[in-house]
Structure formats: C-alpha cells, structure tokens
Amino acid sequence: MSARDRVLGRVRRALADVPADSVPVDDVAYEKAVDRGYAREHGVRTVEETVDLLAENLADYRAIVHRCTEDEVSDLLMRLYAERGSETVLVPPELPPHWLAAADPVRVHDRAVSTPHELDRVDSVITGCAVAVAETGTIVLDGSPDQGRRRITLVPDHHVCVVRVPDQVVASVPQALERLDPVRPLTWISGPSATSDIELDRVEGVHGPRTLEVVLMSGE
Amino acid sequence: MSGGTFVGMPAFPAAAREAVGDTTLRANLRHATHTIRDKRARAVAELSDWDRLREAGKRIKDHTLRHLDRYLVQLEESIERAGGTVHWAADAEEANRIVADLVRATGETEVVKVKSMATQEIGLNEALEAEGIRAYETDLAELIVQLGRDRPSHILVPAIHRNRGEIRDIFRKEMADWGRPAPDGLTDTPAELAEAARLHLREKFLRAKVGISGANFMVAETGTLVVVESEGNGRMCLTLPETLISVVGIEKVVPAWRDLEVFLQTLPRSSTAERMNPYTSMWTGTSDRDGPSTFHLVLLDNGRTDTLADEVGRQALRCIRCSACLNVCPVYERAGGHAYGSVYPGPIGAILSPQLRGTGSEIDASLPYASSLCGACYEVCPVAIDIPEVLVHLRERVVQGGEATRGGNRVTLKPAKGHAAERAAMRAAGLAFARPGALRAGQRLASRTRRLHPRTLPGPGRAWSATRDLPEVPVEPFRDWWQRTRGGGGRTTESNGQ
Ligand code: SF4
Secondary structure, X not given: OOHHHHHHHHHHHHOOOOOOOOOOOOHHHHHHHOOOOOOOOOOXXXXXXXXXXXXXXXXXOOXXXXXEEHHHHHHHHHHHHHHXXXXXXEEOOOOOHHHHOOOOOEEEEOOOXXXXXXXXXXXXXXXXXXXXXXXXXXXXXXXXXXXXXHHHHOOOOEEEEXXXXXXXXXXXXXXXXXXXXXXXXXXXXXXXXXXXXXXXXXXXXXXXXXXXXXXXXXXX | OOOOOOOOOOOHHHHHHHHHOOHHHHHHHHHHHHHHHHHHHHHHHOOOOHHHHHHHHXXXXXXXXXXXXXXXXXXXXXXXXXXXXXXXXXXXHHHHHHHHHHHHHHOOOEEEEOOOHHHHHOXXXXXHHHOOOEEEEOOHHHHHHHHOOOOOOOOOOOOOOOOXXXXXXXXXXXXXXXXXXXXXOOOOOHHHHHHHHHHHHHHHHHHOOEEEEOOOEXXXXXXXXXXXXXOOHHHHHHHOOOEEEEEEEHHHEEOOHHHHHHHHHHHHHHHOOOOOOOEEEEEEOOEOOEOOOEEEEEEEOOOHHXXXXXXXXXXXXXXXXXXXXHHHOHHHHHHOHHHHOOOOOHHHHHXXXXXXXXXXXXXXXXXXXOOOOOOHHHHHOOOOOOHHHHHHHHHHHHHHOEEEEEOOEEEEEOOOOOOHHHHHHHHHHHHHHHOHHHHHHHHHHHHHOHHHOOOOOOHHHHHHHOOOOOOOOOOOOHHHHHHHHHOOOOOOOOOOOO
C-alpha cells in the first residue's frame, strides 16, 4: 500500500466516531459550518482617513512614509536616491517610465540569468504595489510587471514602493484577500525586515531590506 | 524512534527542577514572556470582533479536521495542477527518506532551511547529515541554536533562553566553523549581532540551490502555501533556490482562500503581538521564472492521524503554533522550553507531544502533569483549544490506561508505571470535589493549620510529592475570600474563561 493510501485510510478510520454528514461536503456545507459574522473592516472611516491610517501604521512599523502627487513623484524619487547616495536602482519591467524621469541612478533590470550575487550589488529597488492594507500597515506585491519578481525586493538593502492612493488602499485583511489572485506569488510586507530574537529587542533588517520607503502617490 | 524526542532527556519533573534552579534562564524567560504577553493583550484589544474571529478559526479547523481526507485530496490536485509534486509520509523516517532522495537528485550537498517545527519534529537535519547533506538554519534564533549545539526552547523565539552576552560568545566561537566568521571586535549589541548573522547567512543564501521550509497554512481550494515570518530568511529560502521542498503536517490545510482572512488576523497578534508580521509569502505551485522551478510538498502524518482518532485530544490539531499559550503559562515561565523534551514546549507541547508520540516514555507520560490547570492557555488560544480539558483527559490515560490509536491501530494502553500514588491521589481528589461541603471544610482546616504543613507528603504520598513542592496553603480559602469580597446573596459566579 502506498503511503498516500495509508495516511488517507488512517484519517478515515480516525473519524469513524463522528457521524457522517447528511449532505455531501461542498462549499454550501462549508459556508454553513463557519459563521463569518466577524467584521469586514474595523471602525468607520472616510477614504482619506483610511489612507491616513495606512500612513500611521506603516510608520509605526518603521517604514518611512512620503506623500506626493503623480506630478511630483519623479522629483521626490530623485531626492530619495540622492539622499541615500544610491548609484544603481533595480527596476521591474513595466515601471511607469516617468517615475524615474528625474532620477540619476543607473537602471538595472532583473533578468532570468542574473544571479543573486548581481542583485546583491544593487543599491536600491523601486516597485509599484498590488494593494495596501490600512489596518495593518501592509503593502502586498503580486509580481505584476510594475513589481517584478519576488527576489528583486528582497536582496537589495533599500526598497521604495509607490502606492497609488486611494485606489490601491483597502481597510482590512479580508478586503485585501478579495482583491488578490492566489495564483500569483504574493509577498505581504509590513515594515522592513525585523527580528526580535535577541532578548526581544527589535532590530531592523537581518535578511530583507533594512530600509523600506513607501510613497503614497495621489492622482492629482 | 522519532527524531523528535530529545535523547537522554529526563522526564519533565527532573528537567524542570534543574531548569528552575538556573537563575539566568529564569530571568531571561520571565523578561521575554512578560514582554510578549502584555503586548499581545494590547494587539488583541484593537480588534472588536476578536471573539468572533476566534470562533471562526475554531470552526474552520474543526470542519477541516472532520473532512480531512477530502481536503487533503483536493489540496494534492490543486498543487499538481499548479506544477508542484505532492508526496505522502506516514512517519518521520519516510519523510526524511523522501527529502534526502529529493535533495540527492539535485546533486547538491547543502540546503538552506527556514525554521520549521515539522522538520525539527522528524529530526530532518540529523537525517540529512547522515546522508552527507548539510542543512543550514537561517532564522537568527535557529542559527544561535544551531551554532550553540543547543535545542530550541520556544516555538517562536527558539533562543529565548539565551541573553546577548551568550549569543556574542557563541558567534565568536562557532561562526568560522560553519562559514563566514564573526567580525572582529563583535560586541553584544543586538544590532551588531544581527549584522554578523546577516553577513554570515547571506553568503549561504546567494549560492543555495535547494531550500527547505514548512508552512503555516495550505489552501485546499487553490493549492496555495503560506509562510509567515519576520526576518526575510523565509523569503530567501522560498524564492532564491531552484528547488523548494516543503514539509508540512497534514493538519495545516484549510479549505478556502478566504479562510486566510481569519488566521492572518489572529496569528500575528497572538504570536508576536503585531498587527501583522513583517513578511508573509504565498505561492501556488511554481510560477513562470519567479522563484523555484521545482516544488515538492511532503505531507506529514507522524502521529497526527493517531491524535485525530482521539475524541477529546483531536482538538490539539487546531493549533496554529502562535505560542501565546507558552507566554502566559506559569509552568513554562519557570521551567523553560527544554524541560518539555520535545520541539513543542509549553501547554500545547504538554498535550501535543504525548499524543503524537504516545505516552510510552517517561517524559511523555509526565508531560500531561506539566501544568497547573490554571486555564490561562485556553483563554489566549486563538483557536480556542481547551488545553486543560485535554490535559486532564491525558492524565487519566496515563494513570488508568485505556483505548488509544498508535500507528493507525487501536491499542489498549496499560496504566503507566510509577503512577500508583497518583491514582490514589486522583481518587481522593475526586471524592473531595464531588462533595463541596467536605472540600470547604477541608480547606478551612488547611488554612488554619497552614504553618504546620510539610513541604513533602508523608507515607504513600511521598513519591508524588518528591517531584513537587506542595503549594503553600493560602491564609484564607479562595471560596471564603470570594464570599467575603464579592459574594452576598449566596450567588456563585462561574467564569468559563471566555
Ligand atoms: S495551542 Fe493555541 S495558543 Fe498554543 S500555540 Fe497553539 S494556537 Fe497558539
């Protein structure tokens, strides 16, 4: 007998004491078994207040938050890279070109053949995002062409993420999951990499980027 | 033997007595558990619907366990459709063999690992070592444990028993043997220690071809696996290597994508007391040129179906390993994680280990007693596992024997040796609790004579109290205090801990 049959057989025998359901287990039976009476979001907020909450919670987990309009984004990004002294910046394949129109650093593209060592030599990375969650201060990347492969936001030490507000902002985790496609690889990021392994003192950055800057970019 | 048992581990009472005498350990633990505990209470208070989320989490898990066969088969289909391969392992040996074969097929002799309780449970690192494959732990705390040739002592903060000075010494002494040495003049500030770990491990991540992980959740409907972490070592292991092998217990499956909305709210707040942990990775099979091109999932039983067969004990499989119960447990706080002799310490370990491994060994038979039954663990548990209920049930099993399932077969267990005195004590306690009047009178009498009480019991009770200090009897029995301070009208209020 295969291990698969053995394990499944044991599961079935283990449940012999539980009465079989009268209806077959399908999605309807499942909906009945679980009461979803919990909140879809916590509290009542205007759209602006939701964006403010996102900014507050991002900052609370030590991301650096900036705000600008779409017209100002390229100047802002130029300033951020200049202040940090970044000479190279990784860009996903379809980042809106005008975002970096004013920035000096050399653009590096993530190619399938580039090794992690090559990525490690890049100073900064810039991406868009799929959705941002206000209540938890989280940005979610889904590998779309303006966000690139998972590894580009992991290896460099400095990540700048541009969030379109208010379109890409939701209040809560349940609302975020509704918008996401599970088939895509998803990365949820709440503040920079952190550890509390040494006497529970929070230290930023063990493995992921030590600096996370989030630009909240509004339409006008 | 399963690799999860710490060989030569003394039974809980002896191990705990030793740990309690270690003042550094106690100070480290006290600081850590109290810090997390207070933060957690604040994080939970932010969500007005906490009780409903907790109830939903419990129901989702119960429903899944009730139909586990169906959801496992569905998960397998979803993952294979998404380009992954699913393997099944009935026990530790089978799982280790599968993983070793998969690694060997890649031609590699090194793997990077993200902290995973399932692989610790089966002793995977040791099994790979025996095959000439070196497994590098990459979580900072796991690195401290691995370099210190130590064992983890907490689910979430495995090196919680070490302070910064000890960690610096371990890094200075051991790092060079495993790769990049510690920087010269390394001090004990957490930031410098983290930087040393970053440099040491980065070298391994960047060249790794094979990654090994566990998972916090697996979604049957979509085939998605979820790993929740803080440092980014998880992301490194999940995305940089060409081959990814995940070893996951069969109880980690949830039916639907939207179920994650419950657990992604309750898990971070219960474990690190954060609104959200810094990183969560979700992947479904393999993706076009993003991340590993080969993905294997090893579904692990190793005692889980035996646990599932126990009507009272099966609720332990709801556990999402948040570790909240450890942080509130007065026994854990004093004894530390090592005393439990298993990768699952604290209240959850006390009910999970004896079920996964059986109560045949002395340590496993002693674990159901590693609790004061105060109920704090049940109160904080985000999936409402009634740990005290299971503890009492397992104590009964240890003392009286009875029906159980081992290795998929029904067996009748004999009472464990050395518990005769306990049987007598339990019977006496049963009598007293069944007669409230007698209990009350006994307590008053005990209060009045408290200064005369010995620290160990005489006569047949000696064996029992040899491993326990008898509690000091309070000046006033609790019942009297309750009556005096808020009684009145003879009303009795019972809190069920909700
Ligand atoms: S038993 Fe409950 S509180 Fe303890 S680790 Fe598991 S889920 Fe968390």
